[in-house]
Amino acid sequence: MSNENPVPDESTLYIVKRTILDPRNPSGLTSTTTLPATFTSLPPAKAEAKALLPKQGYDTDFFAQYEVKSDSEEWKHGEGVIVYAEAPSGEVFKVGIDTVPNLAGLKADDGGRVMQPLYHVVQTLVEYDSDRSGTARYVIVEGTYAERGQAREQALNALLDEDVTKEDFVEYNEYDAGSEGPFGADVVVHAVKEGGENILVSVTASR
Incomplete structure (x- = not known):
């Protein structure tokens, strides 16, 4: 039935x-x-x-x-x-x-x-290695959460796993909660790959 x-x-x-x-x-x-x-x-x-x-x-x-x-x-x-x-x-x-x-x-x-407030983990990839103007960029939502703290925890680990560490990047910076780094208040991590690709990981509130 x-x-x-x-x-x-x-x-x-x-x-x-x-x-x-x-x-x-x-x-x-x-x-x-x-x-x-x-x-x-x-x-x-x-x-x-x-x-x-x-x-x-x-x-x-x-x-x-x-x-x-x-x-x-x-x-x-x-x-x-x-x-x-x-x-x-x-x-x-x-x-x-x-x-x-x-x-x-x-x-x-x-x-x-979904009507409740949400916090999204967002990756922005800027391909300076292929376009120095930064026009070649991609914004990808990696995860969505109901709590900012949970989203921030995920953002801090978004680029890392058992095979990838901070030392695998040419540059890797984390920004404290409540502080505003050079890329804005939402950005939690800024990393640079060998070759020049920049990655920004942000926690973005729904709006």
């Missing part, structure tokens, strides 16, 4: 991610990433990603280029990206979805959205 009301699968979190890249900033390349919504189901996460920029007050007609991914066309803006837009000033907007295991057992509302 089939179950007419199956228990929803909440083993995976789908995190909506918005990144704004401003290559023309006179003080140098700037990149801002926010994580405005988290879901335990993919369809509402996709719907939120597609509607995010208009919901945040952006008129789609304002953009010089505005593309939304569909399943029926070839997509050239990267895996996980749902919306790609370019402003007339040169700013690039990307809205996508990152997925992580729901290790904290977070619960969603009836619409599949």
